Amino acid sequence: MSGVSIGEAARVSGIKVPTIRYYEQMGLLPEPPRTEGNRRVYDESRLRRLTFIRHARELGFDIGAIRTLLDLQDNPGQSCSPADSIARQRLQDVVERIERLKALQTELERMIAGCSHATIAKCRVIEVLTDHGQCGTPTH
Amino acid sequence: MSGVSIGEAARVSGIKVPTIRYYEQMGLLPEPPRTEGNRRVYDESRLRRLTFIRHARELGFDIGAIRTLLDLQDNPGQSCSPADSIARQRLQDVVERIERLKALQTELERMIAGCSHATIAKCRVIEVLTDHGQCGTPTH
DNA sequence: GCTTGCTCCTCTAGCGACTAGAGACTGTAG
DNA sequence: CTACAGTCTCTAGTCGCTAGAGGAGCAAGC
Numbered sequence: 001m002s003g004v005s006i007g008e009a010a011r012v013s014g015i016k017v018p019t020i021r022y023y024e025q026m027g028l029l030p031e032p033p034r035t036e037g038n039r040r041v042y043d044e045s046r047l048r049r050l051t052f053i054r055h056a057r058e059l060g061f062d063i064g065a066i067r068t069l070l071d072l073q074d075n076p077g078q079s080c081s082p083a084d085s086i087a088r089q090r091l092q093d094v095v096e097r098i099e100r101l102k103a104l105q106t107e108l109e110r111m112i113a114g115c116s117h118a119t120i121a122k123c124r125v126i127e128v129l130t131d132h133g134q135c136g137t138p139t140h
Numbered sequence: 141m142s143g144v145s146i147g148e149a150a151r152v153s154g155i156k157v158p159t160i161r162y163y164e165q166m167g168l169l170p171e172p173p174r175t176e177g178n179r180r181v182y183d184e185s186r187l188r189r190l191t192f193i194r195h196a197r198e199l200g201f202d203i204g205a206i207r208t209l210l211d212l213q214d215n216p217g218q219s220c221s222p223a224d225s226i227a228r229q230r231l232q233d234v235v236e237r238i239e240r241l242k243a244l245q246t247e248l249e250r251m252i253a254g255c256s257h258a259t260i261a262k263c264r265v266i267e268v269l270t271d272h273g274q275c276g277t278p279t280h
Numbered sequence: 281g282c283t284t285g286c287t288c289c290t291c292t293a294g295c296g297a298c299t300a301g302a303g304a305c306t307g308t309a310g
Numbered sequence: 311c312t313a314c315a316g317t318c319t320c321t322a323g324t325c326g327c328t329a330g331a332g333g334a335g336c337a338a339g340c
Contacts, residue, residue, distance in 0.1 A: 007316065017317085022298065037306050039317060048270065055269045059244055063297070069269065072260045080263035084255050087265045091248040098241045101234050104199055108231040115224050120212050123220035125227045129195045129209065130188065147287060157288085162327060177335050179288060203326070282340085289334070298324085305318065310311100 003033075003041035013050035020050065026063055028053055028070060061090055143173075143181035153190035160190065166203055168193055168210060201230055 010017045023029045029049060032040045042050075049070070056066045065086050072083050107128075114124035150157045163169045169189060172180045182190075189210070196206045205226050212223050247268075254264035 005316080016299085018300085019298065021318095026297090035306095037317085039306075052269050057297090059248060059269075069266065072263075073266050073270070076259065076261035078260050079258075080255060080260045080265065081257060083260065083263050083265045084252065084257060087248055087252050087255075091245065091252060094241050094245050094248060098238055098245065101238045101241070105231065105234050105238065108199060108227060108234060112224065112227050112231060115220060115227075117224060118220060119216065120218050120220045120223065121216035123212075123223050125220065125223045126209065126213050129192050129199075130213070145287075156328085158329085159327065161290095166326090175335095177288085179335075197326090284337105284339085286337090287335080290332095292329105292331085294329075295327090296325100300321100300323075302321085303319095305316100307316080308314090310313090 003043045004047070006040045006042065009040075009042040009047060009050060012047055013054055015050055015054050023050075023053060026067075028063065028066060059090065060094065061086070065090070143183045144187070146180045146182065149180075149182040149187060149190060152187055153194055155190055155194050163190075163193060166207075168203065168206060199230065200234065201226070205230070 004012070006017050006020055009015075010020060013020070015023070020029070024031060029046065032042055032046055035041055052070065052073070053066055056069060061069065068086060069083055072078060072080070111125050111128045114128075116122060116124065120126055144152070146157050146160055149155075150160060153160070155163070160169070164171060169186065172182055172186055175181055192210065192213070193206055196209060201209065208226060209223055212218060212220070251265050251268045254268075256262060256264070260266055
């Protein structure tokens with residue numbers, strides 16, 4: 001019966017030890033068996049599940065979405081359209097975020113470019129924040 | 141002596157009432173005077189400060205950064221280089237975030253495009269999450 | 281004067297996804 | 311045998327709010 005400790009699982013999966021315990025608590029990972037000394041033992045399937053979770057987190061899926069995706073994975077006969085729709089929602093969110101961040105980038109660049117590096121009294125950064133009418137995107 | 145209620149201040153500044161109280165608690169806003177009935181009264185300078193805070197938050201500056209920016213604003217004789225550097229840091233952060241989100245976008249699009257809308261057993265979304273070797277950016 | 285209904289007050293607790301730390305135990309290498 | 315790394319559980323903290331409880335102030339209508 002092979003199986004590894006939580007520390008080894010952390011190394012393999014790239015998820016920190018306390019975070020693994022946290023995922024267990026959140027119900028993403030079934031409670032693993034323990035050694036006589038009460039230590040968690042992770043088998044291959046658990047390690048795969050951990051890796052799945054890490055990838056999903058890296059793609060920005062939240063715990064709820066991951067729970068659903070894992071449930072789907074556990075029942076492979078079902079239609080994949082829920083998984084598809086979760087991924088699409090996530091994509092839309094990412095696209096929107098990029099849009100917003102690009103607008104911020106533009107505004108920050110304008111702010112910084114206008115700064116003459118003198119005193120605060122003349123600082124463009126402070127000025128723009130004080131009087132937003134001076135900013136490039138008056139929509140917000 | 142003109143001055144407005146917290147509700148009016150919220151309307152004018154675009155910051156919600158509890159959030160204004162929260163900012164006061166966090167030390168971004170000096171404690172305003174009160175009416176006999178113990179209600180906060182906001183004058184012009186406080187309203188301007190609130191607007192400053194809102195703009196800064198919209199640009200993604202965190203509370204600590206805003207505290208510094210406000211301190212600088214309160215002492216306009218100083219060099220503006222700390223303000224400049226806060227803004228530059230923020231810009232760098234935004235640029236990095238955009239980069240990461242774009243990579244996510246690409247990967248999510250690939251995932252979704254590959255999905256044949258059949259069952260989970262054949263779902264590309266689940267597959268990619270399970271076996272990350274299939275993903276386009278093997279760097280993470 | 282009295283009621284209705286809105287705004288305001290303080291205080292505490294919750295969100296999400298961890299992270300940090302305390303204090304105790306286990307397991308292993310020298 | 312001792313040192314020390316790893317693990318255990320539990321609680322509390324992070325950030326920037328947000329929600330709710332339970333109470334008080336205040337203006338308008340009757």
